[in-house]
Amino acid sequence: MRRSIGFEIFRYAAILLAVAITLVPIVWMLSMAFKPVAEWQATGANLTWWPKNPTLDNFRFIFGQSASGLIIALEKTAARPILSSLLSASFGTLIAMAAGTAAAYGLSRFRAGGNLPLALIQLRLFPPMAVMIPVMIMWTFLRLNDTWYGLALIYGIVTLPFAFWLMKTFFDEFPREIEEAALVEGCSRLRVFLKVTLPMMAAPLASSALFVFILNWSDYLIALLLTNREWATIPVYMASLSSSMTGQLYGAKAALGLIAAVPPVIAGIAIQRHLVRGLTFGALKQ
Amino acid sequence: MSTDAAKAPMSAADSDRKLGFYLTLPAQILVLFIALFPLLMQLYISLTDWSPLTGRGWWDAWAFWNTFGNYVELTVDARWWGALWRTVLVMLICVPAEFLLGLALATLFIDNFRGKRVFYSIILMPMMVVPAVAGYMFFMLFQSGGPINNIASALSGQNVAIAWLSNPNLAFVAVVVADIWQWTPLMFLILLAGLVGVPDDQLKAATLLGANWWQRFTTIMLPRMKGIIVIAVAIRLIENFKIFDTLYIMTAGGPGVATETISVYIYKLTTNDLAWGYVAAIALVILISLSIVLGIAISRQARAGEGAA
Amino acid sequence: MSSIHLKALTKSFGNFEAIKQMDLMVRDGEFLALLGPSGCGKSTTMNIIAGMEAPSTGRVFFDERDVSDVPMTRRGVGFVFQNYAIFTHMNVRANLAYGLRMRGVGPAEIDRRVAAIAEFLQLTPFLDQPSAKLSVNILQRLAIGRSAIVEPAIFLLDEPLSNVDAAFRAVMRTELKHLQRQFKQTMVYVTHDQLEAMTMADRIAVMDHGVLQQVGTPLEVYNNPANIFVARFIGSPGMNLVPATLVERDGALLADLGAAGASRPLEAGLAAAARAAGAREVWFGFRPEGVNLAADGQGLAVTITFLERIGSRTIVHFDAAGTAGKAVFENDVPLAAGTVAQLVPADALVRLFDRQSGLAIGGA
Numbered sequence: 024m025r026r027s028i029g030f031e032i033f034r035y036a037a038i039l040l041a042v043a044i045t046l047v048p049i050v051w052m053l054s055m056a057f058k059p060v061a062e063w064q065a066t067g068a069n070l071t072w073w074p075k076n077p078t079l080d081n082f083r084f085i086f087g088q089s090a091s092g093l094i095i096a097l098e099k100t101a102a103r104p105i106l107s108s109l110l111s112a113s114f115g116t117l118i119a120m121a122a123g124t125a126a127a128y129g130l131s132r133f134r135a136g137g138n139l140p141l142a143l144i145q146l147r148l149f150p151p152m153a154v155m156i157p158v159m160i161m162w163t164f165l166r167l168n169d170t171w172y173g174l175a176l177i178y179g180i181v182t183l184p185f186a187f188w189l190m191k192t193f194f195d196e197f198p199r200e201i202e203e204a205a206l207v208e209g210c211s212r213l214r215v216f217l218k219v220t221l222p223m224m225a226a227p228l229a230s231s232a233l234f235v236f237i238l239n240w241s242d243y244l245i246a247l248l249l250t251n252r253e254w255a256t257i258p259v260y261m262a263s264l265s266s267s268m269t270g271q272l273y274g275a276k277a278a279l280g281l282i283a284a285v286p287p288v289i290a291g292i293a294i295q296r297h298l299v300r301g302l303t304f305g306a307l308k309q
Numbered sequence: 310m311s312t313d314a315a316k317a318p319m320s321a322a323d324s325d326r327k328l329g330f331y332l333t334l335p336a337q338i339l340v341l342f343i344a345l346f347p348l349l350m351q352l353y354i355s356l357t358d359w360s361p362l363t364g365r366g367w368w369d370a371w372a373f374w375n376t377f378g379n380y381v382e383l384t385v386d387a388r389w390w391g392a393l394w395r396t397v398l399v400m401l402i403c404v405p406a407e408f409l410l411g412l413a414l415a416t417l418f419i420d421n422f423r424g425k426r427v428f429y430s431i432i433l434m435p436m437m438v439v440p441a442v443a444g445y446m447f448f449m450l451f452q453s454g455g456p457i458n459n460i461a462s463a464l465s466g467q468n469v470a471i472a473w474l475s476n477p478n479l480a481f482v483a484v485v486v487a488d489i490w491q492w493t494p495l496m497f498l499i500l501l502a503g504l505v506g507v508p509d510d511q512l513k514a515a516t517l518l519g520a521n522w523w524q525r526f527t528t529i530m531l532p533r534m535k536g537i538i539v540i541a542v543a544i545r546l547i548e549n550f551k552i553f554d555t556l557y558i559m560t561a562g563g564p565g566v567a568t569e570t571i572s573v574y575i576y577k578l579t580t581n582d583l584a585w586g587y588v589a590a591i592a593l594v595i596l597i598s599l600s601i602v603l604g605i606a607i608s609r610q611a612r613a614g615e616g617a618a
Numbered sequence: 619m620s621s622i623h624l625k626a627l628t629k630s631f632g633n634f635e636a637i638k639q640m641d642l643m644v645r646d647g648e649f650l651a652l653l654g655p656s657g658c659g660k661s662t663t664m665n666i667i668a669g670m671e672a673p674s675t676g677r678v679f680f681d682e683r684d685v686s687d688v689p690m691t692r693r694g695v696g697f698v699f700q701n702y703a704i705f706t707h708m709n710v711r712a713n714l715a716y717g718l719r720m721r722g723v724g725p726a727e728i729d730r731r732v733a734a735i736a737e738f739l740q741l742t743p744f745l746d747q748p749s750a751k752l753s754v755n756i757l758q759r760l761a762i763g764r765s766a767i768v769e770p771a772i773f774l775l776d777e778p779l780s781n782v783d784a785a786f787r788a789v790m791r792t793e794l795k796h797l798q799r800q801f802k803q804t805m806v807y808v809t810h811d812q813l814e815a816m817t818m819a820d821r822i823a824v825m826d827h828g829v830l831q832q833v834g835t836p837l838e839v840y841n842n843p844a845n846i847f848v849a850r851f852i853g854s855p856g857m858n859l860v861p862a863t864l865v866e867r868d869g870a871l872l873a874d875l876g877a878a879g880a881s882r883p884l885e886a887g888l889a890a891a892a893r894a895a896g897a898r899e900v901w902f903g904f905r906p907e908g909v910n911l912a913a914d915g916q917g918l919a920v921t922i923t924f925l926e927r928i929g930s931r932t933i934v935h936f937d938a939a940g941t942a943g944k945a946v947f948e949n950d951v952p953l954a955a956g957t958v959a960q961l962v963p964a965d966a967l968v969r970l971f972d973r974q975s976g977l978a979i980g981g982a
Contacts, residue, residue, distance in 0.1 A: 026420065034417050041414055042431050048446040048490065049434065051456050055449060066454030118339075126336035135329025142340050148599055150551040152575040153592035156585050157347035160367055180339045187336065212328050243441040243554040244576070258441035262558060273449060280442040291437030292430050299502045302495060306540050307502055510703035513670060516690055517697045518717035518768065528716075532707050 052284075055277035056081055063273040081278035085264075099252075101279055104260035108283070111174035111246070111256060112239035116186075118179025119235050123186025124228070128216055131194035132202075143184035144304070151181070155248050162249055169251045177249065178239040185301060186235050192305035193227040194220075230294045234301040237287040257283040348596075355379055355589035362583050370586065379590035389591070391566060392574040395481075399570060400549045403488045407545060408538075410489070411496025416526070418501055436494040444558030447487040448474070451559070474560055477567030484556050484568050491555065492548075496541055503537035504530060543606075571595070619804050620680040620771040621646040622667060627676035629662055629828075636662045638828040640676070644772075644806060649798050651819035652808045655851070659828040660808045664774050667806065669693045680771050696765030696773040696803075700780060702757045704764075706750040710741060713749055713760055717768035731767055739763045739797075754782050758790055762797060772804040779814065791818055812852050816840070824848050842969070846901055846976045849969065855906050855933065858943035860918070861973065862902035864892055873902045873970070877939035879918035885965045891980030892970055899973035904963035906933070909945040911953075917962035922953050936961070 026034075050072065055063070058074040058081075065071065087100035129135040158177060159168070167173025197220060205219045206212070221228070246256040255263070261279050264272050291298070300308050350367065358378065359370035383389055418429065435443070450457050451473040461469040473479045507530050515525050531538075553572040556562070562569035562577065569577075578588050622644040629637040637659045644650045652660040665671040667678060669690030677686045685693055705713050714732045723731075736742045739759040744752065749760065758778060765773065778794075779787050795818050798805050809815055815822045816836045824831040824839065824847070832844035843849035843857065850856035862873040865881070871889040872881040882902070884892065892900075920936035920943070927949070934945045934953055945961055953959055970979040 031422070034422065037414075037417055038428050038432075042428060044490070045432055045435055045494075047456065047460075048443070048450055049438070051450060052442075052446045064454060066459075070454070070456065070459045072456075122335040122339055126333040129329040129332030133325050133329025133332070135326065136333040136337070139333055139337060139340070142344070143336075145600070145603065146340065146343070148547055148603060149596055150553075150572050150575075152551075152553070152572045152579070153595050154343070154347045154351075156579060156588055156592070157350045158343070160350070161346060177343075180343050183336060183339060212325060216332075237437065241439040241441075243439075243558075244572075248579075258439060258554070261441065261445065276445060277449070280439075280445050284438050284442045287439060288434055288437045291433065295430065295433065298433070299498055303499060303540050303544060307499065307537060508703065510699045510701060511705055514697065514699060514703040514764075515705070515716070515720075517668060517670075517693075517695055518764070519691050519720035520716075521691060521720075524720055529705065529707075 052277045052280055056281045058274050081274040084275050085279050104255050104257045107171050107254045108256040110171040114175035115178025115239040116236045119182040119186040120232050123183050124190045127187050127190035131191050147184050169253045171254045182235045182238050188305040189231040189301050230297045233290045233294050237290050351589040354586045355593050357586045359586040360583045379587045392569050392571050396570040402485050404545045406489050407493045407496045410493045412500050414497045415501035415504055419504055433494045435491045440554035443491050444555035448559045451483045475564055480560050480568050487555050499541040503534040507533050619646050623679040625677045628674045630674050636828050640830050647802045649805045649820045651815035651822045653815040653822050654825035658825040660825050664808050668695045694771045696770035698761045698775040698778050700777045702761040704749045710749050711745045713764050735763045735767050775807045777809050844978050846971045849903055855944040857903045857905050859901040859903050860941050862900050888980050895979050897979050901971040903969040906944045906946040908964040908967045910962050912960040912962040917960045921958050922955050
């Protein structure tokens with residue numbers, strides 16, 4: 024469709040405005056992460072959108088190296104929370120993808136699973152807070168409390184619906200003729216699934232896994248309730264960074280926030296094409 | 310060699326069904342794990358006044374039996390109703406705002422233009438930011454010496470030093486702004502997929518029949534997107550109902566209870582007051598209400614499906 | 619109802635020249651078929667007439683009005699898309715009423731006109747039905763009605779029958795032609811099916827690779843193709859073209875067919891035109907119909923490769939010293955695959971084309 028010049032100008036103006044609004048918080052956190060302590064609380068005329076003296080001090084700080092200008096060294100560095108986030112998100116993804124993919128195939132090819140789809144929707148429908156007390160009690164009982172693997176387990180359960188619905192739509196789209204050809208050659212159904220279908224689904228599997236990983240990595244509430252000193256994840260640790268003595272450690276927290284936010288954003292852009300599918304439980308495709 | 314019926318090999322259909330069963334089994338177990346015990350346990354302690362503060366385990370909760378005491382208390386709990394009201398208010402403001410902004414932005418992205426891919430990726434970014442980190446971003450932004458006031462000062466020419474997060478109403482505004490920032494891209498993403506799915510031919514036909522852009526938008530595009538719009542709005546309503554991460558980090562529900570939503574209130578009851586019996590009652594009320602709503606929605610869908618035939 | 623005049627039209631998409639140079643006149647009330655293979659530029663031409671595309675150069679006129687700068691919402695063009703583009707989320711009535719609604723016509727007037735056109739197109743029983751699942755036949759009428767109700771100056775149809783079952787196609791073709799006559803509508807009909815064009819059109823405009831090859835009535839285009847493309851494209855099967863050299867012998871002009879057979883004398887008018895054009899290397903063209911079997915030593919010496927029985931007739935595929943060709947005979951023709959035969963085309967139906975340019979020598 025031909026568009027008038029006036030419309031094109033309007034379009035670019037509107038989009039640039041949207042882009043600006045989108046980037047303001049991100050740029051601010053980006054710049055704060057590289058600002059020295061002196062600039063953290065700058066206000067009014069002194070407030071700059073870019074650090075006057077950019078520094079890596081904040082990053083050093085959260086990893087335990089006390090740098091000039093920062094009063095108190097942390098008793099715990101950010102290394103462990105990063106590890107905790109990584110382990111719990113990865114293994115949580117593994118659990119969700121394994122159970123979800125298998126179940127999705129079962130539903131797609133054999134119409135198995137009964138009420139599973141409905142149950143999974145309900146799982147996402149209810150506020151996590153409504154089930155956290157029993158979960159806390161169960162986890163403590165099973166000695167899963169404040170561990171990365173306990174966290175991984177609950178993550179796997181909570182993101183199972185996404186893994187399931189994503190893989191189900193992908194399986195539905197996968198041509199049955201290929202599987203049938205293998206069956207005719209004498210392969211068992213299970214072998215076909217493992218040796219024929221799954222290898223060819225490497226790309227959808229990867230995209231779905233990334234999607235689930237982003238969700239797990241982004242959790243705050245569950246980790247808040249289920250972890251403590253030992254295995255706090257990045258968001259939990261971040262919230263605990265300020266104290267009445269140090270006041271708000273803007274720069275340090277911003278640096279930490281950056282570390283936490285970058286992987287999902289990159290992963291998200293990588294799987295852009297599948298976002299609609301994942302976020303609408305497979306109801307829509309892009 | 311005659312085949313004994315009992316030893317006959319399983320038919321293909323039977324072995325398929327068995328495989329299907331085993332494939333779905335792990336997922337079923339996980340769901341049961343998270344559903345069964347929590348439900349039963351909460352049913353139990355919701356009828357008691359138990360709290361971990363009592364020093365006894367939850368199985369001893371019967372000692373603090375108060376039958377429907379919690380439920381009754383809920384009906385007169387002003388703080389609960391406030392939280393519920395605030396949650397609904399957030400939903401009523403955020404979701405329509407995100408929808409309209411997302412739709413408007415999506416209409417600009419229908420055709421191709423220079424830089425489309427780059428702008429598209431940038432605009433999607435907010436919804437990929439870890440919500441807790443987004444909470445912190447906006448916490449920083451809304452400081453009285455912070456960038457938002459800085460921009461406002463630059464635009465208005467006066468020195469703006471609003472204490473957003475200490476003002477009950479403004480804190481609410483800040484929380485809403487943060488949510489809109491983060492989730493408008495989601496609406497944008499879904500609605501754009503819907504807009505692009507409208508058949509080009511029909512739009513051309515409409516244009517040749519004299520329809521201008523707005524007429525095409527209202528008579529062809531929007532009607533054809535009804536299903537997608539319902540899905541997008543439903544998904545956002547559900548997620549918005551559960552709002553916690555971003556909000557809690559920005560205001561912790563404050564000042565006072567000015568931004569306290571359902572999830573925040575329940576969280577505080579759980580970790581501050583440790584009134585776990587009471588929390589269980591609330592949880593069950595929510596669970597039952599949502600199940601009813603879900604049931605109604607599903608039966609309406611089923612009836613709509615039949616009616617269209 | 620208007621005439622259409624395309625003046626000096628060209629259209630390029632980047633480096634690709636979709637239309638190289640086009641001057642075309644469609645008469646008021648005429649049914650013109652825009653015929654050509656895929657990618658010849660016919661759909662692009664249509665889009666330019668409708669205003670969906672702007673030409674790179676050139677102007678478009680409806681009667682005397684220059685409409686080149688008039689936007690497509692106001693050009694008054696009726697358009698039937700290949701898949702009809704019915705608004706499937708509306709019922710039949712709403713589809714028909716759409717154009718009038720967009721013009722702000724009052725509801726009473728709309729109802730009246732919708733009823734009238736539905737009556738005319740026999741759509742009345744379907745008026746309140748959802749348009750999504752109706753049969754192709756009804757959809758075609760609906761598509762036409764939807765465009766016709768706003769009384770457009772011209773009607774454009776983009777291969778509307780290509781998605782229709784072969785059995786239905788003939789029926790719908792007749793209906794379409796009938797409607798065109800009744801509406802006295804100027805119609806431009808795009809198709810790649812030469813049979814369709816031949817049966818429906820008042821005139822045919824043949825296109826290839828963005829260039830207009832010939833414009834004429836079906837009979838003109840069939841009997842006197844302007845170049846070898848038209849000669850081959852029109853007719854089922856198309857014209858046979860055998861390379862030949864013109865030689866003078868005993869005062870007469872002969873076409874020397876080389877290894878393909880004995881030289882053929884040219885009919886007087888054709889010979890005169892050939893002499894006047896100074897032609898030497900030519901294509902010797904003759905249609906598969908109008909070929910007779912002959913005794914040895916006369917006409918083309920061919921090897922029969924294959925007999926194709928199509929029910930009413932037999933198409934004989936042959937090879938004439940390297941040139942493949944076809945001839946159409948009655949079913950009782952005494953020929954068999956693998957044998958040789960002599961074929962003589964009727965002299966009056968022979969056409970010559972310059973080997974260099976491909977253009978016809980002589981002409982209607």
